[in-house]
Amino acid sequence: MKITVGTHKIPGYGPTLRTTRRMTEQAVRIVSRAVPGSMPDLEVILTNPRGMAELAAAASAELAGVLDKRTRAKAEREALREARDVSGRAIPRADGSALVLLNVDQHPGEAEMAVTLVHELVHCMQFSRKNVVERIVRDTRDGFRVERQSRRQAREYDRAVEQDEREAYGKEYLANQLVPGAAA
Template identity: 65%
Template structure:
């Protein structure tokens, strides 16, 4: 399990990057002990809204394979929409690793960052479970108009996403161990 932390189009955030590296190292250990599954290689990227949208498009296209112009346009529009409201997003990769994008502008304190980081690391653990990557690829291909999935598959995916979100929210208390008072900041 290899963990890297970096920035994308975010100059002048050196102290934030150092704090992020320290918190990520500790959070990976906490989450891997608390959640079932296997912690994959994780790449955490601190960026802004525009950078998030850019990296989400690249990650989604890499996840689904070759895509035509129409799928690329859909991916760009969807990524911009998601990036406007998202604090962070975890995206699985075909090699089994996970990309975690974090909007640094929406995390003014280490406590805010710790809560979001723990939440996204739980998702990274979930991606390692049997059948999850295939389900996400199928749903992403459907969302980009590449390959349709059945209504039953779409419903099942939505239900499982909700269960995964509930599990991630239930583990956010672990951020308290990283930064005292982090739960109150959430």
Template identity: 60%
Template sequence: MKIEVTSHKLFGYRATLRTAKQLATPAVKLVNRSVPGSMPDVQITLTNPRGMAELATLAEVELAGGGVDKRVKDREERQAAREGRDVAGRAVPLADGSVLVLINVDQNQSPGEFAITLVHELVHAMQFSRKGVRERIIRDRRHCFNIERQSRRQARENERCHDEEEREAYSREYLADQIVPGARAA
């Protein structure tokens, strides 16, 4: 399990990057101990909403196998940018088996908020290592990029599993209090 913390299109956030590097290792160890699954290699990237959309879309295109029409890719990136303004973080599985965790610095103003977001997204990283999850995500991304259709049953199953995974991630946010005391109280 390798952890890498970087920034993308951010200037003047050196202190935030330093804080992220300090919190990343204990967060990964804590989530790895308390959530079923195995922690893959994790690349944590601090960025803004536009950078989140750009990096997530590139990772998802690669995950879907490439060969995506530029118009479809641009449409997905615009939709991700709209959603990204209100999102604190996002975890995306990568084609090589690792996970890209994108953190929106505009939504995470304090170390406590950052710790909560980081724990939430690392729980998703653990979920990606479970049996069948990665294949389901690839199938859904291929459907979104108009490469391969999925049935309505598969789409409903994906939505149901996604909701369960979100509930699990929210239920584990209490772990952030062990990294930054009082994180959830703020």
């Protein structure tokens, strides 16, 4: 498993990058032991809301197989509205790896970063489970209007997302092992 930690369009965050790199290595070990599944190759990127929207839209478009520039621009605008309030996001990639985006504006300290990192890594572990990535691809393709999914499939996807979120929130206590007093 390969772990890459970097920044996107945020100069001057060297100490935060080093801290995140250290925490990511520890968090991967902790989450791998506590959550069923296998950890994919990871790329963790620290960025601001605009960079988060840009990277999330590009990764989602790549996952859905969308090449149309207008559709990508629309997806980026929608992602920007969402990114202002989001702390982090995990996105599976077509090559089997995972992209984790962390919004530095939402993390004033190490404790908040640790909680978000653990939460997103739990989602990365969930990507290795049966039919999870296929479900995400189907919903993403539906969102880009490439291939419609039935109402039943949409409801199934919503239930699965809700269940995955409950699991991820339930595992946030693991952040205490990274930074004492970090769990929400």
